[in-house]
Amino acid sequence: MKKSINKSILDSLKVFAMASILSISTMYAYAAWTNPPASPPSGNTPTPLNVGAVDQTKAGSIRSTSGLITDGGLWVTGGALIGGNTGIGGELTVTNGKGITLGGVRRTTWPDGGGATDVVTVQGNLVTNDNPGEVAASTATCPAGKQVVGGGYAFGGNACGDSQRRFQRASQPVGDTQWMVIVECSTVRAIARCI
Numbered sequence: 001m002k003k004s005i006n007k008s009i010l011d012s013l014k015v016f017a018m019a020s021i022l023s024i025s026t027m028y029a030y031a032a033w034t035n036p037p038a039s040p041p042s043g044n045t046p047t048p049l050n051v052g053a054v055d056q057t058k059a060g061s062i063r064s065t066s067g068l069i070t071d072g073g074l075w076v077t078g079g080a081l082i083g084g085n086t087g088i089g090g091e092l093t094v095t096n097g098k099g100i101t102l103g104g105v106r107r108t109t110w111p112d113g114g115g116a117t118d119v120v121t122v123q124g125n126l127v128t129n130d131n132p133g134e135v136a137a138s139t140a141t142c143p144a145g146k147q148v149v150g151g152g153y154a155f156g157g158n159a160c161g162d163s164q165r166r167f168q169r170a171s172q173p174v175g176d177t178q179w180m181v182i183v184e185c186s187t188v189r190a191i192a193r194c195i
Contacts, residue, residue, distance in 0.1 A: 105149060105173055120146055123154070124190030127183070132160050135169055135184050142177045142194035149195050151179030156187030 049056060068074075099106050124140030142148050153171055169182040171190075179192035 105147060105176060118195050119149075120194045122192045122194055124179070124181070124192070126156065126187065126189045128156070128187040129183055129185060130160055132185055135182050137180055137182045138188055138190040139174065139178050139180045140190040140192035142192055146194035147176045148173050148179050148192050150193040152191050153181040153183075154189045154191060156189065158185060160185035 049058065049062075101107075120143060122140045122142055124138040127136040127138045129136035138153065140151060151171065151173065153168070155168075168186070168188070169184060171181045172179070174180045177194075179190050181188055181190040
């Protein structure tokens with residue numbers, strides 16, 4: 001008799017355990033399902049940036065460690081800082097009237113003329129610095145009425161002997177009309193491009 005009571009209790013516990021598992025499973029299944037907030041396509045997540053032909057807006061920044069390639073145009077409505085070498089294969093148009101800085105010269109309008117025949121190349125004074133640790137400067141100045149738009153230098157050789165390095169300390173515009181090169185242990189001449 002004791003055996004039949006134990007079997008009866010055990011059978012009851014089995015039925016109770018199965019009913020509990022079935023009940024809990026049904027609650028989880030029902031709790032996991034929620035109807036969509038709207039009929040498709042409303043209320044869905046935004047389209048990924050790599051899909052679709054419509055304009056898209058992203059609230060955060062986009063960063064690439066390998067570059068940005070676009071077959072269409074690149075539109076920047078805020079500020080842009082571009083580091084490294086930058087090439088422009090077509091026309092550069094500035095439409096906001098704020099200007100552009102080229103070669104250290106800020107322009108809001110382009111000077112009259114602008115054709116290749118209006119560009120003048122001016123050479124500065126030839127300087128030699130043969131004292132390590134000291135510097136010398138060569139300056140090229142644009143003719144009256146012209147502004148510097150770029151420049152560089154012509155290197156004339158090492159002035160401190162073969163064991164010394166040649167140092168170009170700076171090559172930059174000075175104001176609107178000059179280009180200056182500062183060197184150590186070198187013979188150099190500044191060159192300015194003026195329009």
